[in-house]
Amino acid sequence: MAVKFLDLHGQYLRHQTELDAAIQRVIRNSSFIGGAEVEAFEQEFAEWLGARHCVGCANGTDAIEILLEALGIGVGDEVIVPAMTWISTSEAVTSIGAVPVFSDILPGRFTMDPEDVARKMTDKTRAIIPVHLYGLAAEMDALLGLAQKHGLKVLEDCAQAQGAEYRGRKVGILGDGASFSFYPGKNLGAYGDAGAMVTNDAEVAQRVKLIARHGQFRKHEHLLEGRSSRLDGMQAAVLRAKLPYLNDWTEIRRRTAEMYQEILSGTQLQLPGEPENCRHVYHLFVVRSDQRDKLREFLSKRGIESSVHYPVALPFTRVYQERFGHGPEDFPSAFMMQSSILSLPMGEHMTEEMVAEVGDAIQEFETP
Numbered sequence: 011m012a013v014k015f016l017d018l019h020g021q022y023l024r025h026q027t028e029l030d031a032a033i034q035r036v037i038r039n040s041s042f043i044g045g046a047e048v049e050a051f052e053q054e055f056a057e058w059l060g061a062r063h064c065v066g067c068a069n070g071t072d073a074i075e076i077l078l079e080a081l082g083i084g085v086g087d088e089v090i091v092p093a094m095t096w097i098s099t100s101e102a103v104t105s106i107g108a109v110p111v112f113s114d115i116l117p118g119r120f121t122m123d124p125e126d127v128a129r130k131m132t133d134k135t136r137a138i139i140p141v142h143l144y145g146l147a148a149e150m151d152a153l154l155g156l157a158q159k160h161g162l163k164v165l166e167d168c169a170q171a172q173g174a175e176y177r178g179r180k181v182g183i184l185g186d187g188a189s190f191s192f193y194p195g196k197n198l199g200a201y202g203d204a205g206a207m208v209t210n211d212a213e214v215a216q217r218v219k220l221i222a223r224h225g226q227f228r229k230h231e232h233l234l235e236g237r238s239s240r241l242d243g244m245q246a247a248v249l250r251a252k253l254p255y256l257n258d259w260t261e262i263r264r265r266t267a268e269m270y271q272e273i274l275s276g277t278q279l280q281l282p283g284e285p286e287n288c289r290h291v292y293h294l295f296v297v298r299s300d301q302r303d304k305l306r307e308f309l310s311k312r313g314i315e316s317s318v319h320y321p322v323a324l325p326f327t328r329v330y331q332e333r334f335g336h337g338p339e340d341f342p343s344a345f346m347m348q349s350s351i352l353s354l355p356m357g358e359h360m361t362e363e364m365v366a367e368v369g370d371a372i373q374e375f376e377t378p
């Protein structure tokens with residue numbers, strides 16, 4: 011049996027009536043940019059999250075960039091980001107003229123290591139961006155403590171963690187602001203690019219709105235030079251159709267993770283953990299293996315898709331290698347993880363049979 015890594019088509023078929031109707035609604039109303047769908051989604055998403063303000067934008071990378079700018083970060087400032095994340099996190103820092111400074115990750119937890127963050131702080135440090143990687147909240151108590159002590163802003167990158175919790179609170183409302191991506195493959199995905207910025211601070215909310223809408227609250231009254239980063243009506247309507255199912259989808263992801271834990275507990279793989287004070291939403295189910303590449307090939311031959319997030323930690327990618335010249339000894343955990351991590355199929359399409367199929371294949375790989 012083939013096992014897909016992700017099944018967007020299956021999801022569409024299961025909710026086709028609502029999704030088709032949502033798209034039709036936008037076309038009939040010609041509300042392509044802004045309008046009622048966007049406003050309704052912003053409100054519904056904020057409510058679901060427990061946040062005061064949500065402002066839609068074009069994608070998750072823009073969301074980080076605009077939030078940084080709204081938080082007053084700019085040229086020459088240093089922003090600490092984790093060594094293991096998608097490049098958006100550090101790219102956004104560079105785009106606004108600031109300098110990304112990498113911190114190592116906690117081995118096995120994969121989120122930024124607060125002790126290394128403390129070591130990387132200088133008198134130019136102005137903000138930190140914890141990434142709730144794979145759907146698991148970063149160690150927020152320690153990071154918020156550091157930020158408070160040193161007067162730093164905290165921007166949560168929640169692209170992979172819609173609905174994840176830390177000490178009973180959803181991520182996205184723990185810092186000064188939070189960015190979300192609704193890239194199609196995320197736990198809540200649009201049918202194109204989409205993102206959102208979330209904050210409990212009314213002033214930050216006003217500023218991100220202003221920046222994302224050409225510096226205007228009212229047409230032709232430009233209070234500053236902003237940019238164009240909008241959530242379009244079609245994406246908002248699709249997201250509104252899907253949001254009511256997100257909690258159920260998360261439950262299926264969590265149940266899938268539980269089944270993986272059971273089936274894989276006797277194997278040589280190292281499995282992801284869920285710290286007691288966290289609720290993991292398993293955007294990805296990432297295991298570690300000494301024979302990662304061989305295992306991946308074996309699974310692929312059995313029709314089981316897998317992926318690697320990410321095969322090269324950011325400080326070791328070409329662009330940052332050339333700029334900063336970091337070596338493996340600077341980020342020992344990220345360096346060790348990058349060659350052993352493997353993301354197994356995960357999503358609300360997963361059935362017990364699919365998990366069993368993956369489990370059987372892994373056992374067969376280990377004891378042929």
Ligand SMILES: *Cc1c(COP(=O)(O)O)cnc(C)c1O
Nearest residue numbers: 069070071096098169170191193
């Ligand atoms: C997907 C992702 C982003 C960026 O989102 P886009 O919508 O693709 O711009 C940012 N950070 C992380 C950690 C992501 O996984």
